[in-house]
Amino acid sequence: MSSSCLQAVPLAEAPGIRTVAQLPIHLADGREAAGTIYSFHGLSDGKEHFALRFGDRDTDAPLVRVHSECMTGDVLGSARCDCGPQLQESLLRLHEEGGYLIYMRQEGRGIGLYAKLDAYRLQEQGHDTYAANRALGHNDDERDYTAAAEMLKALDITRITLITNNPDKRAQLEALGIDVATVRPTGVFSGRHNLRYLEAKIRHTRHTIVLPGAVEES
Numbered sequence: 001m002s003s004s005c006l007q008a009v010p011l012a013e014a015p016g017i018r019t020v021a022q023l024p025i026h027l028a029d030g031r032e033a034a035g036t037i038y039s040f041h042g043l044s045d046g047k048e049h050f051a052l053r054f055g056d057r058d059t060d061a062p063l064v065r066v067h068s069e070c071m072t073g074d075v076l077g078s079a080r081c082d083c084g085p086q087l088q089e090s091l092l093r094l095h096e097e098g099g100y101l102i103y104m105r106q107e108g109r110g111i112g113l114y115a116k117l118d119a120y121r122l123q124e125q126g127h128d129t130y131a132a133n134r135a136l137g138h139n140d141d142e143r144d145y146t147a148a149a150e151m152l153k154a155l156d157i158t159r160i161t162l163i164t165n166n167p168d169k170r171a172q173l174e175a176l177g178i179d180v181a182t183v184r185p186t187g188v189f190s191g192r193h194n195l196r197y198l199e200a201k202i203r204h205t206r207h208t209i210v211l212p213g214a215v216e217e218s
């Protein structure tokens with residue numbers, strides 16, 4: 001390999017961690033950052049998730065974003081959801097404060113891209129994002145965060161500051177032995193293409209999102 005950023009350095013004894021390498025990245029605001037990327041093996045779901053560490057300070061409850069893969073939003077910048085801006089915002093915060101991105105290969109809340117695209121078709125016929133899942137024989141949300149907890153533990157982290165609006169993410173991680181000391185909300189990235197999607201997240205899964213113009217429930 002020609003670039004130093006892709007040089008894989010094996011970690012001999014760390015269980016579950018396969019490689020660690022420096023990755024220079026461009027942030028959404030134009031700044032440059034650098035993260036240490038970790039790949040794992042032997043995770044219980046057999047998938048290849050990854051972690052990206054910013055900074056090198058060990059803190060009591062490091063900032064962590066557990067982000068679910070959204071190829072359409074994260075990679076293509078789709079405006080149907082808020083995943084892309086959430087990922088970019090997390091990278092900015094992690095660059096500034098240090099911490100970890102835990103990137104989970106949980107496309108489509110765990111149903112995969114093929115089924116998510118089927119769900120999009122149903123949404124165009126009037127279903128909301130969760131009803132579309134159910135019409136396809138899936139659950140509302142099939143994500144399981146066991147592998148995220150395994151990755152954090154392999155990185156020697158059991159107490160975190162979690163970036164999320166999703167109460168289930170916090171609850172699952174805590175049930176898996178990760179102490180969520182604090183939750184930090186993500187920004188609200190709403191637009192005309194994702195308004196129904198965000199409304200459904202508030203209604204069905206109690207995401208802590210306040211949409212512009214909405215009255216907060218007491």
Ligand SMILES: Nc1nc2c(ncn2[C@@H]2O[C@H](COP(=O)(O)OP(=O)(O)OP(=O)(O)O)[C@@H](O)[C@H]2O)c(=O)[nH]1
Pocket residue numbers: 066067068069070071081082083086106107108109110111116119120129133163164165166169186201207
């Ligand atoms: N099944 C399905 N999945 C979707 C759809 N739109 C986005 N996703 C997936 O939803 C996941 C992101 O979940 P969200 O519910 O947006 O957010 P969250 O991760 O629960 O909550 P935050 O931590 O606050 O971001 C990603 O895996 C996306 O691929 C959709 O219409 N249908």
Ligand SMILES: [Zn+2]
Pocket residue numbers: 070072073074081082083084
């Ligand atoms: Zn998305």
